[in-house]
Each structure stands twice: as C-alpha cells, then as structure tokens.
C-alpha cells in the first residue's frame with residue numbers, strides 16, 4: 001500500500017469580480033468549501049487510482065475536521081491514523097477574481113501540530129510499499145517520516161511544495177523528487193528544466209519535473225533526460241493536476257510498472273483532472289484512467 005504523510009486543509013473559496021483592497025468591502029458572487037491540502041489530495045488521487053492508501057496527518061476538532069475525514073474515507077483512504085488535534089483544522093482562504101487570478105492565506109492549524117511521529121505512524125510508513133511526502137507539515141516530521149521509510153527500504157516520492165531549502169538528511173532519503181518547473185528552478189537556481197534535473201540528480205536518484213500542458217521531464221542516473229508530452233486536452237481547471245499526477249504515479253510505481261508506462265498513466269490521469277472543475281473532486285478513478 002501507499003502511505004501519505006502530509007497536510008489536510010479546507011479551502012474556503014470566495015469568487016468575486018475584483019478582489020478588495022485594504023479597508024475595502026466588496027460583495028462576491030459565490031462561496032465554496034473544497035477539501036484540499038497537498039497530502040490529502042495526493043491520498044485521494046492514489047486511492048481513486050486503485051491503491052490501498054493510509055493518510056498520516058492531523059485535522060482539527062472542528063466541523064471542518066469531520067468533513068475532511070469523511071471526504072478522505074469517501075474516496076477510500078484509510079483515516080484511522082489521521083489525528084484529531086485540539087483546535088482548528090488547516091484552512092486556505094482563497095479569493096478568486098474574474099480574471100482567474102487568486103490571493104491565498106493559508107492557516108496551518110492542526111497541520112502545525114504534527115511536529116513528531118508516534119510509533120503507529122512510523123510503523124505504517126515502514127509497512128508501506130511507497131511513501132508520499134510534501135512540505136506542508138513541519139519539516140522535522142517530514143524528515144522523521146522519510147528516515148522511517150529509508151530504514152525499511154520504502155521508496156519515497158517528495159513533492160517539494162511549498163518550495164524551500166531541502167536539508168541533506170531529507171534528500172538522502174528521497175527516491176523520486178517531483179517538482180514543477182518553478183520549484184525546480186527555485187531549488188537549483190537554474191531555469192532550464194534539463195539543466196535543473198542534472199543538478200537535482202546529484203542529490204536524488206530520480207527526478208520528474210512537471211511542465212504543465214507540456215508534460216513532464218524524467219531524469220534518472222545513467223541516462224539522458226526524457227520528455228513525456230502531456231495529452232492535448234482543453235483545460236478548464238488545473239488545480240490539483242500536480243497532486244493527481246504524483247498520486248497516480250505512486251500507484252503505478254508501487255505496482256512495479258516500468259517508469260515510462262507509469263509516467264504515461266499519470267499523465268493521462270492528470271489530463272483527466274484538468275478537464276473538470278475542482279481539485280480533489282475532479283480526480284479520476286482507475287477505470288477512467290485505463291479507458292484513456
């Protein structure tokens with residue numbers, strides 16, 4: 001199975017013609033609450049794609065926590081190790097304007113309480129085939145999870161988002177690093193994805209740089225980087241595309257499928273996600289991915 005150690009947030013989204021300035025009040029058009037957080041989104045993508053998935057993280061003891069847990073379970077994610085921390089769940093306060101621009105405030109809430117792992121959480125990581133990590137939990141817990149995985153030979157996939165300096169103790173445990181092209185540039189100071197991949201390969205054995213509608217670039221040690229083009233589709237909402245890509249890539253790699261096949265499958269899944277509005281709600285199920 002797949003273990004995900006990561007964030008769970010409720011996205012509170014206000015849709016408005018024009019975002020208000022300081023001291024200003026505007027009347028918006030619509031409000032939606034959408035389950036999110038990179039960790040939870042990757043867990044949903046992997047579970048819908050057919051894997052057994054356990055979510056490790058924390059929701060708050062508020063109503064959002066109840067809804068977030070139920071949403072994960074609805075997609076088939078195991079939540080018995082998802083903590084309920086005292087205080088509010090993580091929230092993202094998002095204003096989307098008519099030009100599709102957004103402004104976002106993230107309050108980590110319960111996610112910030114995940115500073116160390118307990119024995120049950122460490123055991124679940126050790127028992128998994130694959131561990132998915134992002135950077136929306138406190139770094140010490142991410143490092144602890146990565147080290148628990150390495151100690152048992154569990155392959156780890158890290159999404160370096162929100163992008164930050166990666167300590168060697170974390171990189172030493174990572175099998176596959178999956179930045180988007182902005183994150184790859186920020187991590188390396190190198191804009192060209194091929195050159196950035198070469199820099200990243202000094203630290204991790206495999207790198208996949210996602211390039212939006214252009215697809216992704218795969219680089220492993222001992223071979224030239226290979227570009228995998230994305231299917232040509234009409235995108236209506238690219239939110240959650242990256243998380244769908246990583247979650248489904250993990251499923252395919254966990255099943256022992258060869259890298260090119262796994263990347264093609266993940267690209268199909270992400271392309272399905274961008275053709276529908278929403279993030280976790282627009283993630284495809286296994287049958288839909290196989291049908292492409």
Ligand code: ADP
Pocket residue numbers: 180181209210211212213214215216230231232233235238240241242243245266267270271274
């Ligand atoms: P993120 O959403 O994390 O910034 P990307 O924008 O690179 O990441 O998208 C992740 C993956 O989603 C891409 O590698 C690609 O497979 C898929 N994807 C994103 N946008 C599109 C699109 N417009 N058409 C087809 N696939 C897309």
